[in-house]
Amino acid sequence: MDHNFTDSFFKIVYAIFSGSDRLGGITENDLAKLLRNEGFAIDRRQLRGCLDDGKTLGLFIKKTNNCYRLTKALYDSLSNNLEKARRNLRAISRHRARRSIRRKKTPSRKRNRGRSAVRKKKLCEGCKKNKACNCPPTCTLCPRASARRKSSEIMKKKEEVKKLTSEEPEPAAANEEYRNSKSPSANQPQPAPTNGFENKGTDTNTQPGL
Numbered sequence: 001m002d003h004n005f006t007d008s009f010f011k012i013v014y015a016i017f018s019g020s021d022r023l024g025g026i027t028e029n030d031l032a033k034l035l036r037n038e039g040f041a042i043d044r045r046q047l048r049g050c051l052d053d054g055k056t057l058g059l060f061i062k063k064t065n066n067c068y069r070l071t072k073a074l075y076d077s078l079s080n081n082l083e084k085a086r087r088n089l090r091a092i093s094r095h096r097a098r099r100s101i102r103r104k105k106t107p108s109r110k111r112n113r114g115r116s117a118v119r120k121k122k123l124c125e126g127c128k129k130n131k132a133c134n135c136p137p138t139c140t141l142c143p144r145a146s147a148r149r150k151s152s153e154i155m156k157k158k159e160e161v162k163k164l165t166s167e168e169p170e171p172a173a174a175n176e177e178y179r180n181s182k183s184p185s186a187n188q189p190q191p192a193p194t195n196g197f198e199n200k201g202t203d204t205n206t207q208p209g210l
Contacts, residue, residue: 135142
């Protein structure tokens with residue numbers, strides 16, 4: 001038996017089963033499940049034949065009093081699938097790294113450019129024929145009309161706010177009225193007008209000189 005073949009096989013076995021996985025008391029179903037989780041296409045019948053047939057030429061995986069025999073065909077498929085899985089993992093990691101760098105550099109406005117282009121293509125028949133949009137603001141198919149409708153609503157709200165602020169009294173006049181209402185002289189009764197004459201007596205019927 002080739003010694004290098006054995007060493008390479010045990011490297012694959014160690015790659016499949018990490019330190020947290022245990023082979024003690026494992027069944028063929030558990031072994032097939034572990035191999036499938038690592039990305040290998042395993043035929044359970046082939047695996048059962050390798051485990052049961054003592055005359056099959058292959059290699060033994062012996063660990064914690066468990067002995068499994070794998071054929072060379074199964075070993076080749078395991079090695080090929082393992083290498084393919086490693087290549088896929090490397091490609092995925094490189095893609096994720098490039099994507100994270102691209103996300104950090106490009107703003108979200110440029111990333112959403114494709115989706116906004118798809119939305120712009122959904123135009124009504126009038127906008128498809130003409131470059132300029134002549135749709136009324138009530139058109140629900142055209143995004144340009146909806147944008148104009150939103151802008152007109154915003155302008156109406158601004159005009160309403162301006163009208164409300166213009167109808168309110170000026171702050172200086174309001175402060176002066178508030179001060180006059182709070183002053184003590186405003187609460188006292190005002191004397192009646194005399195038209196330049198003063199009543200010296202208490203009796204209004206008496207006339208002077210009589």
